[in-house]
Amino acid sequence: MLLSEIAQRLSCPVAGAGDPDIHSLSGMEQAGEGQLTFLANPKYAHKVKNTQAAAIIAAQPLPHLPTLISSNPYLDFARALELFYQPPQLAPGVSPLAHIEPDAVIGPNAAIGPFCYIGAGVRIGANATLHPHTVIYAGAQIGDNFLAHSHSVVREFCRIGNRVILQNNVVIGGDGYGFAKRADGSHHKIVQSGVTVIEDDVEIQALTNIDRATMGETRVERGAKVDSLVQVGHACVVGQDNIICAQVGLAGSTILKKSVLLAGQVGVSGHLTIHDNAVIYAQSGIGHDVEAGHIVSGSPAFDYREWRRSITAFPKLGEMVRTLRDLQARLKTLEETNPINAEPSA
Numbered sequence: 001m002l003l004s005e006i007a008q009r010l011s012c013p014v015a016g017a018g019d020p021d022i023h024s025l026s027g028m029e030q031a032g033e034g035q036l037t038f039l040a041n042p043k044y045a046h047k048v049k050n051t052q053a054a055a056i057i058a059a060q061p062l063p064h065l066p067t068l069i070s071s072n073p074y075l076d077f078a079r080a081l082e083l084f085y086q087p088p089q090l091a092p093g094v095s096p097l098a099h100i101e102p103d104a105v106i107g108p109n110a111a112i113g114p115f116c117y118i119g120a121g122v123r124i125g126a127n128a129t130l131h132p133h134t135v136i137y138a139g140a141q142i143g144d145n146f147l148a149h150s151h152s153v154v155r156e157f158c159r160i161g162n163r164v165i166l167q168n169n170v171v172i173g174g175d176g177y178g179f180a181k182r183a184d185g186s187h188h189k190i191v192q193s194g195v196t197v198i199e200d201d202v203e204i205q206a207l208t209n210i211d212r213a214t215m216g217e218t219r220v221e222r223g224a225k226v227d228s229l230v231q232v233g234h235a236c237v238v239g240q241d242n243i244i245c246a247q248v249g250l251a252g253s254t255i256l257k258k259s260v261l262l263a264g265q266v267g268v269s270g271h272l273t274i275h276d277n278a279v280i281y282a283q284s285g286i287g288h289d290v291e292a293g294h295i296v297s298g299s300p301a302f303d304y305r306e307w308r309r310s311i312t313a314f315p316k317l318g319e320m321v322r323t324l325r326d327l328q329a330r331l332k333t334l335e336e337t338n339p340i341n342a343e344p345s346a
Helices: 003-010 042-050 073-084 304-337
Strands: 035-038 055-058 067-069 179-181 187-189 195-198 217-220 295-297
Touching: 003 067, 003 073, 035 073, 055 073, 295 304
Parallel strands: 035 055, 055 067, 195 217
Antiparallel strands: 179 187
């Protein structure tokens, strides 16, 4: 595809000479002949001079390289990828090896692969794609343009909106972790009678669990993106446009407001609120509410600027302790040889 055609499809003007034929896309350091790359972060601009790419997407013209001018190079790089790669599509229709209960209702243009199971009373909207071994329990309600990859599960009575994507081995509405302790120390399982609700335009990555509530609901709100290996406990709320990175754990009744970002391996103790636009750095432990717009880090987490100063000092603590002990010893010796409160001689 010629660069000029890509520019037209993306509505990006072209700067620089030449109209190379582009056959694929790649990162700046790996790109070679016939490949399109991008520059989204100005701090990597020094790498442009060494790239072998045929062209680049950037915010301003770059010397010696045809440039697609974009106000958001990363977004337009993502859009350009769609011109060159489309994932394999499941054949339309229902596989004879799938099992659908008689009263389940499936909307038009569905593609349902082998060994899928759709339970009694299920409702699924138009244009659904269920890859092999997807399981939808009884009573689940799902909107249009649903995409479920192999071995994903939607449990009983859960509700899913439109344009939701479940990657492999996602579990929506598994039992929340609830037990009542008996007098003898054994545990009685608490029935998890609530549901999980997934709103429109949510994507949930592989091996992630969104637990159902004990009562009421667990909810993932519109536009949230949840990475792989995430645990969302019962009665949590994941807010609109949240980004939750891999290996995050939310204990029960955690409330995440709008546009919260949790980096990898964040742990949240539950029964607390992280407010709008807060950012939690990787491996932080959250045991208290986080105010809107705050950036925190560490375990227990506190302001990231203070954390940076603290973490810089941490490797020096051993030396600082030795210095302190030495000063204390010297001060003690000084006090013994020159008593401050000694009686004046007669």
